[in-house]
Amino acid sequence: xxxxxxxxxxxxxxxxxxxxxxxVSVAALVVVLxxxxxxxxxxxxxxxxxxxxxxxxxxxxxxxxxxxxxxxLPLSVVSAVRALDGVMEVVPRIVGEVLLGKxxxxxxxxxxxxxRLPAWSASIDGDLPHGGGGPNQLVIGTALARRxxxxxxxxxxxxYHAERGERPSRIVGVFRPDAPLWQANLIxxxxxxxxxxxxxxxxxxxxxxxxxxxxxxxxxxxxxxxxLLGDLQARVKAREDLRTxxxxxxxxxxxxxxxxxxxxxxxxxxxxxxxxxxxxAERRREIGILKATGWQTDEVLLRGAVEGICLSLAGACMxxxxxxxxxxxxxxxxxxxxxxxxxxAAPDFQVPFQLTPVPALLAFVLSLVIVLSxxxxxxxxxxxxxxxxxxx
Amino acid sequence: xxxxxxxxxxxxxLLAGASAAVLVTETQLQRSREERTAEFQRLVGGLGFGxxxxxxxxxxxxxxxxxxxxxxxxxxxxxxxxxxxxHAGSVLYYPPPPLGALxxxxxxxxxxxxxxxxxxxxxx
Numbered sequence: 001x002x003x004x005x006x007x008x009x010x011x012x013x014x015x016x017x018x019x020x021x022x023x024v025s026v027a028a029l030v031v032v033l034x035x036x037x038x039x040x041x042x043x044x045x046x047x048x049x050x051x052x053x054x055x056x057x058x059x060x061x062x063x064x065x066x067x068x069x070x071x072x073l074p075l076s077v078v079s080a081v082r083a084l085d086g087v088m089e090v091v092p093r094i095v096g097e098v099l100l101g102k103x104x105x106x107x108x109x110x111x112x113x114x115x116r117l118p119a120w121s122a123s124i125d126g127d128l129p130h131g132g133g134g135p136n137q138l139v140i141g142t143a144l145a146r147r148x149x150x151x152x153x154x155x156x157x158x159x160y161h162a163e164r165g166e167r168p169s170r171i172v173g174v175f176r177p178d179a180p181l182w183q184a185n186l187i188x189x190x191x192x193x194x195x196x197x198x199x200x201x202x203x204x205x206x207x208x209x210x211x212x213x214x215x216x217x218x219x220x221x222x223x224x225x226x227x228l229l230g231d232l233q234a235r236v237k238a239r240e241d242l243r244t245x246x247x248x249x250x251x252x253x254x255x256x257x258x259x260x261x262x263x264x265x266x267x268x269x270x271x272x273x274x275x276x277x278x279x280x281a282e283r284r285r286e287i288g289i290l291k292a293t294g295w296q297t298d299e300v301l302l303r304g305a306v307e308g309i310c311l312s313l314a315g316a317c318m319x320x321x322x323x324x325x326x327x328x329x330x331x332x333x334x335x336x337x338x339x340x341x342x343x344x345a346a347p348d349f350q351v352p353f354q355l356t357p358v359p360a361l362l363a364f365v366l367s368l369v370i371v372l373s374x375x376x377x378x379x380x381x382x383x384x385x386x387x388x389x390x391x392x
Numbered sequence: 393x394x395x396x397x398x399x400x401x402x403x404x405x406l407l408a409g410a411s412a413a414v415l416v417t418e419t420q421l422q423r424s425r426e427e428r429t430a431e432f433q434r435l436v437g438g439l440g441f442g443x444x445x446x447x448x449x450x451x452x453x454x455x456x457x458x459x460x461x462x463x464x465x466x467x468x469x470x471x472x473x474x475x476x477x478x479h480a481g482s483v484l485y486y487p488p489p490p491l492g493a494l495x496x497x498x499x500x501x502x503x504x505x506x507x508x509x510x511x512x513x514x515x516x
Contacts, residue, residue, distance in 0.1 A: 012397045050441050052429040053455075057438015061457040070451075070459050093437055095458055097447040106448040110436055123432040143445070178425060179432045182440025182454070206458065208437040237457050242441065245456065245486040310404060317407035324414045340443045352425070355418045360411065 007299050011306025018283065022311060024271075025374075029315025029367045030322065032268040035335075036261050036366075037323035040359045042332060042339045045352035047246060049180050054242045058091070058208035059216050062223055064232035071232055072203040080228045081207060086215030091116050092204035094194040098187065100159050101148050107141075109187045111194020123183070126152040126173030131190045136197065139173035143184035143348035150174075162199040177350045181340065184349040216240075268370045287382040288390030297383045304379040305372065312367035319367075320360050327353045442486065450476050452488070461488045 015022050062081065064071040075092055082090045094111035114131045121128060129137035140150060150156065150171050158166030175183035195201050211219050220236045228234065290300055326332065332351035336343050340351075382390045433439070444453035451459035453476065464472035 009397065012400060013394060015400060016396050046443070048426070049429060052426065053433050053438055053440050056430050056433035057457075061438075063458070091437060095439070095447075095455075106446040108446050108454070110439060112437065116437075118435070121431060121435050123428050123435065175432075176428070178428055180429050180440060181445065183432065185446040186436075186439075188436065235460065237460070242456065245441075310400070313404055314407060317404075317411040320411045321407070321414060324418070328418075340445065343445060354422060355415065357415050360415055 004302065007302050008306045011303045012310060014303060014307045015310050017286070021283075025311050025371065026315045026318065028268055028271045029312065029370065030319045032261075032264050032370070033316060033319035033363050033367060034322050034326075036264075037319055037355070037359060037363055038326055038332070038335055038353075039339075041323060041327055041353040041355045042336065042351065044354040044356070044359075046181075046339060048354060049352045050246055051243075053180070053182075054239055054246075057239065059211045059239055060209040060220055060223070061237045062207040062209060063205070063235045063237075064229055065235045066232060070205070070235075072200065072205050073207060073229060073232065075202050075204055077228055078204075078207060081209060081223060084219055084222055086212050086219045087209060088212055089208075089210040091208040092191060093206050093208055094191060094198065094200075094203075095205045096194070096198055098159065098197065100144065100156075103147070105144065105147055105185070107144055107185050107187050108182075109189065109194055109197060111189050111191040111197075113191045117190070123176050123179040124173040125176055126171075129172055129189045129193065131192060134170075135167055136169040136193045137172045137189060138169050138193075139175065139186075139188040140171055141175050141183045141186040141349070142177045144187070145171075145174045146348050160197050160199070162196055164196065164199075167196075179349075181343075181347075181349050181352060184343075184347075265366060265370055269373045271374070283378075284382045285391045287379065288387040288392075291383065291390065292387035297380075300383040301376065301379060304375055308371040308375050309368065312364065312371040315371070316360070316364040316367040319363055320355070324355055327351065327355070456486070456488065 062073070062077075064073045073092075078090050078092050081087060091113060094109070096109050098107050098109045099105065100107050114129075117128045117130070119128070124139055126139070127137075129139060131137070135155065138156070140148075145151065148156075152171055152174055154171045156169040156171065158168060160166060173188075175186065175188075189197070191204075195203070209219065209223075216238055220238055223234050223236050226234075287300055290303075291297075326335070331347055332353065334345050336347045336351045337345055340347065343349075343351075438457070439455060441455045441457070442450075442453040444450055447454055447458075450462050450464060452462045462472075462476050464476040466472075469475070
């Protein structure tokens with residue numbers, strides 16, 4: 001055992017014997033692993049946010065349809081759906097687009113009934129809108145707040161046209177940056193205010209339906225096949241329908257993502273193959289000297305394996321730390337736009353990501369495979385020939 | 393072992409320790425983020441699913457609950473989903489949801505004849 005430890009120590013010394021070669025190897029590993037870890041972290045973070053959106057939402061989403069396109073629902077439908085057996089709660093919601101400011105920024109306006117809004121929310125700095133007279137009360141997302149230079153208490157001139165007259169709006173709250181990414185361009189207000197802003201009374205874009213456990217299918221069937229919406233066609237999207245979407249799509253794209261990196265890993269192996277024994281005559285001579293002084297082939301290989309483990313550990317750890325810095329401190333600067341269309345190079349919200357032990361371990365295993373594939377083969381070739389040949 | 397080798401060993405251990413600390417910290421931060429996400433989603437009744445951040449080009453890319461398919465599918469070119477910048481080029485891709493999957497009648501389960509017992513035969 002002592003003998004093996006001594007050989008392992010020489011492996012550690014071998015890292016320092018060719019500092020340039022070691023630096024190039026670690027740099028090659030970091031270049032390969034860093035985008036892989038960042039991409040995987042972002043992908044997992046987005047997936048978790050999407051899963052939470054489905055998990056904490058309603059059981060069923062009812063929308064109207066005309067000509068195969070979404071159409072608003074009359075509010076009279078709410079009581080009809082509420083009367084269905086198995087339905088616990090029905091909440092009408094307005095979701096639409098408004099344009100703000102001189103730059104005509106696109107914002108998603110969401111209106112929910114006042115009684116549905118809690119008194120306080122941890123995801124908002126400031127207050128929630130609570131109807132009543134006076135200016136429209138709005139909670140806005142971080143991207144809108146930054147671009148329009150708005151904060152809690154700011155007033156917004158009328159940005160809409162309504163038959164009943166326009167009113168200025170007051171910012172009562174701003175979403176926190178660590179809330180989900182969809183808050184970035186969101187405006188939350190009461191249902192009545194949203195109806196006023198869109199100048200559409202008595203209509204909702206969708207109904208959120210919560211059902212008793214086990215009765216979703218039955219309720220969904222009744223809404224779809226009944227005549228609750230009159231001449232409108234009913235469309236029901238169930239939580240389970242959405243849950244099936246993520247694995248199908250994400251696994252497909254992750255497969256393509258991984259396939260690209262398999263090619264990059266192959267290039268990494270070739271780079272290390274060149275920087276190790278194949279391209280470095282000095283290294284072959286060094287193995288020849290070791291063999292001439294009595295080292296066995298397995299001892300030379302053990303020395304090379306320890307050296308490879310040190311290099312791959314350094315590469316994987318540095319890649320992980322840099323990926324964390326990129327995502328946490330620099331908020332995915334430059335890379336988030338590839339995953340989130342429209343976020344730009346510098347996102348205005350906290351980019352969701354997950355750096356878990358499994359990808360980190362995977363990075364170490366991959367780096368080990370790359371380094372050992374690149375070095376052990378050349379070591380074996382040099383160690384199995386006569387010392388005189390290796391030293392030539 | 394030489395002093396330089398010891399320095400290298402310590403540096404490697406420090407790197408590994410820092411990586412482990414990052415992973416532990418991130419796991420704890422993740423929990424608080426999950427709570428914040430849950431609260432936001434309860435507040436708005438479940439909103440947002442895809443990589444789009446507004447409704448400007450593709451409502452489906454923002455949330456498939458608001459629109460069942462990509463708006464680019466119909467205009468300006470039929471079958472334009474492939475060109476939709478909001479979700480076609482993103483890693484977070486998903487196909488249109490199967491409408492009514494919950495209520496669609498399941499195909500009858502096929503049972504081998506040899507598995508049936510006498511009592512399973514339909515009554516005339």
